[in-house]
Amino acid sequence: MTVAGLNGAQTRIHPKSLVNRLTDSKDLPGKKPATQAVTSGRRKKWTGAVVNPPVWRASTHLYDSVADLRAGLSANEDGRFFYGRRGSPTQWSLAAALTEMEPGAAGTMLYPSGLSAIACAMLAVLKPGDEILLTDNSYDPSRSYADAFLKRMGISARYYDPMIDSDVSSLFSDQTKAILLESPGSLTFEVQDVPAICAAAKQAGIVTLLDNTWATSRFFPAIKNGVDISIVAATKYIVGHSDVMMGAATTHDKYWTPLRRTAQQLGIVVSPDDAFLAARGLRTLEVRLKQHEQSALAVAQWLKSRPEVGKVLHPALPDCPGHEIWKRDFHGSSGLFSFELADGDEQSRAAFIDALTLFGIGYSWGGFESLALPVDPGKHRTATEWTMKGALVRLHIGLEDPDDLIDDLAKGFEQFNRISS
Ligand SMILES: *Cc1c(COP(=O)(O)O)cnc(C)c1O
Numbered sequence: 001m002t003v004a005g006l007n008g009a010q011t012r013i014h015p016k017s018l019v020n021r022l023t024d025s026k027d028l029p030g031k032k033p034a035t036q037a038v039t040s041g042r043r044k045k046w047t048g049a050v051v052n053p054p055v056w057r058a059s060t061h062l063y064d065s066v067a068d069l070r071a072g073l074s075a076n077e078d079g080r081f082f083y084g085r086r087g088s089p090t091q092w093s094l095a096a097a098l099t100e101m102e103p104g105a106a107g108t109m110l111y112p113s114g115l116s117a118i119a120c121a122m123l124a125v126l127k128p129g130d131e132i133l134l135t136d137n138s139y140d141p142s143r144s145y146a147d148a149f150l151k152r153m154g155i156s157a158r159y160y161d162p163m164i165d166s167d168v169s170s171l172f173s174d175q176t177k178a179i180l181l182e183s184p185g186s187l188t189f190e191v192q193d194v195p196a197i198c199a200a201a202k203q204a205g206i207v208t209l210l211d212n213t214w215a216t217s218r219f220f221p222a223i224k225n226g227v228d229i230s231i232v233a234a235t236k237y238i239v240g241h242s243d244v245m246m247g248a249a250t251t252h253d254k255y256w257t258p259l260r261r262t263a264q265q266l267g268i269v270v271s272p273d274d275a276f277l278a279a280r281g282l283r284t285l286e287v288r289l290k291q292h293e294q295s296a297l298a299v300a301q302w303l304k305s306r307p308e309v310g311k312v313l314h315p316a317l318p319d320c321p322g323h324e325i326w327k328r329d330f331h332g333s334s335g336l337f338s339f340e341l342a343d344g345d346e347q348s349r350a351a352f353i354d355a356l357t358l359f360g361i362g363y364s365w366g367g368f369e370s371l372a373l374p375v376d377p378g379k380h381r382t383a384t385e386w387t388m389k390g391a392l393v394r395l396h397i398g399l400e401d402p403d404d405l406i407d408d409l410a411k412g413f414e415q416f417n418r419i420s421s
Contacts, residue, residue, distance in 0.1 A: 025100060033101075033218055034286040041097025041279070043079075046089035052279065055272045056088030076260070078107075085264070090272035094279045098238075098248050102230060104223035106256040109249050109263045110270045114213060114233020115141050117247025119149070121229050122178065124262035125207045125255065128154030130177040135162045135192065136383040137185030139211060143380060146180075159383035163321055165196040172204050181227070182211040183220070184322065187375045187394060188386075189313040189337060191322025194329065198226030207255065213237075213366075217250070218289055219332040228255055236366025237334065240281035240288055243367075244274045288368070288399065292335030295405070296397035302406050303339050308413050310340035310390045335397040336365050338375060341416065344391030348419045349374050353393065355415035358400055358408040365396035370405055372396075 025039040046053045061081040063069040072082050078092040087095075091110060098108040111117040122145070126132060134146055136159045146157035160171055162185060179201050183192035198208045210227040212220055213236050222230035232238060234246040251259050300314040311319040314337035315326040326333070341349055353361060359372040373394045378386035397405065 026096070036101050037218075037286040038283055040100040040282075041093040041095070043089075043093065043096070046093050052276070053089040053093045055276045056090050057272055058088055059084035061088075076264075085267060085269045087269065087275075088272060090279075091270060091275040094275045094282070095248070097279065097282055098217075098234075098250055102217040102223055102250045103221050104252055105230075105250045106253045107251065107260065109259055109268070110234075110275065111247035111249070111263065111268055112270055112274075113245045114231070114235050114247040115139075115145070116268065117231045117233070117249045118142050118180075118209075118211065119145050120263050120266060120268060121209055121231055121249045121259060122146070122150065122180070123266070124258045125178050125209075125229070126150065126153075126155050127177075129175060131156045131158060131173060131175040132178040132180060133158050133160050133168070133171060133176060134180040135160060135182050135185070136381050137162045137188050137190055137377070138180060138182050139186055139213075140380050142180065142182070142211065159381075161384050162190040162192050165193040166200045168197050169200040169204060172206065176204070176206055178207045178209060180209050180211070184214055184315050184320070184326070186211075186214060186336065187338060187377045187380075187392070189315055189320050189322075191315050191320065191326040191330075193322075193325050194220075194222070195226050198228075202226065214334055214336060215330060215332075216285070216289070216334075218285065219330050219334065221331075223250070223252055225329060228252065229259065233366075234278055235364060237285060237289060237292075238282055239278050239366070240284065241277070241367055242364065242369065244277045244281075246270055246274055246278050289332065289334060291399055292397060293332050295399070295402040296333065296335040296337060296395075298402040299395065299397050299405055299409070300337055300339070303409070306413060308341060308343075308416060310342035311388065313338040313340075313392075334366075336394065337397075338392050338394040340388055340390035340392055342390045343420060344416070346374075346391065348416050349391040349393060351419040352412040352416040355412045356408050357411075358405055359395070367396075368399045370396055370398035370400055 025042045028039055095108040095110055099105045134157055181192050183194055201208045207228045209229045210222050212222050212230045213233040216237055229249055229251045231249045234248050300312050303309050304312045313320050316333040353372045356372055359370045362371055365371055375392045375394045
């Protein structure tokens with residue numbers, strides 16, 4: 001059996017007798033999402049007789065001959081051994097899976113974090129003198145990257161109201177080359193009119209990038225809705241177990257080469273161990289997302305019934321700006337949302353959160369466990385004003401029984417009321 005890295009027809013990872021009889025996922029188009037989550041990215045030649053592609057820990061890939069080494073230079077694509085930085089079946093399989101799960105996609109690049117995916121995707125489409133428009137509810141590190149790093153590169157950033165629609169075109173200047181969308185925003189959950197913004201951008205030759213971490217392609221097929229580059233912090237729902245950092249950017253034909261080249265020029269690569277864990281998470285994405293959805297809705301509706309609660313900012317509930325757009329465009333809702341403690345202040349909000357025993361206090365989300373976080377979106381806004389009076393709490397609803405989570409939150413309200421009165 002030839003295990004060394006070779007190209008084309010000579011690649012033989014496993015003896016033929018050990019190759020399984022399952023069909024390659026690329027020959028299984030049109031299957032339902034649950035089936036795709038299980039089958040996508042699987043290739044006989046990458047897995048052989050086992051279910052998952054092994055962890056190929058490698059820097060050097062070995063060639064059979066000088067001629068073979070030379071031939072390796074001719075094509076730059078996943079599936080061809082070259083050198084560790086271009087990955088191995090472990091990373092290729094994950095990237096292929098994410099591509100297959102995004103209708104209209106040509107390819108996916110993997111990055112060592114979600115933020116790295118956002119940063120590198122912006123670099124792939126911008127040059128000095130250009131301007132990028134960012135939604136005012138953008139993930140704060142995306143803002144910092146634009147305001148500090150891109151500015152230093154001579155690229156300017158301007159912010160827009162997340163609830164803008166095709167009127168976004170009134171903001172375009174000759175310098176505007178890209179728009180960052182995030183829908184829903186990960187603190188405040190405004191659902192953007194992505195198709196309208198992307199159609200206006202397309203007409204003006206402006207590239208659109210969406211932070212699709214909340215929905216993933218499962219609940220919002222971004223490219224089908226007009227987005228050019230769809231980005232997820234795979235750290236969240238793809239990995240799903242709070243144990244790996246990873247990002248992914250998926251795009252269609254037009255931007256695939258610049259996206260791939262830029263990542264390669266920057267030396268971006270993810271470890272095979274991390275790719276293995278992310279792929280393991282991906283296989284259960286469908287069942288996890290459905291449970292996150294169901295439990296988060298149960299908790300959100302219960303919160304709505306509480307006297308201490310003002311607005312519940314969950315895209316599937318009417319309080320949330322853009323709820324109608326969510327109903328129109330999305331196939332579901334995930335486990336992250338915020339709610340307002342109507343008469344809450346810093347102290348009573350802290351008392352509420354500190355009283356919780358099933359909710360961890362921490363950043364990130366998308367794992368199997370529940371989290372609570374105090375959030376103050378007003379601090380991060382420049383194009384719009386945050387007018388909500390109460391104190392905002394963001395919850396990630398994990399895979400615990402929602403009845404237990406509700407009991408825990410009830411204890412939080414007891415403490416909140418004790419401090420408030
Ligand atoms: C967490 C997060 C990111 C960044 O992902 P990391 O893997 O933590 O770098 C980007 N966007 C959103 C909406 C996020 O929640």
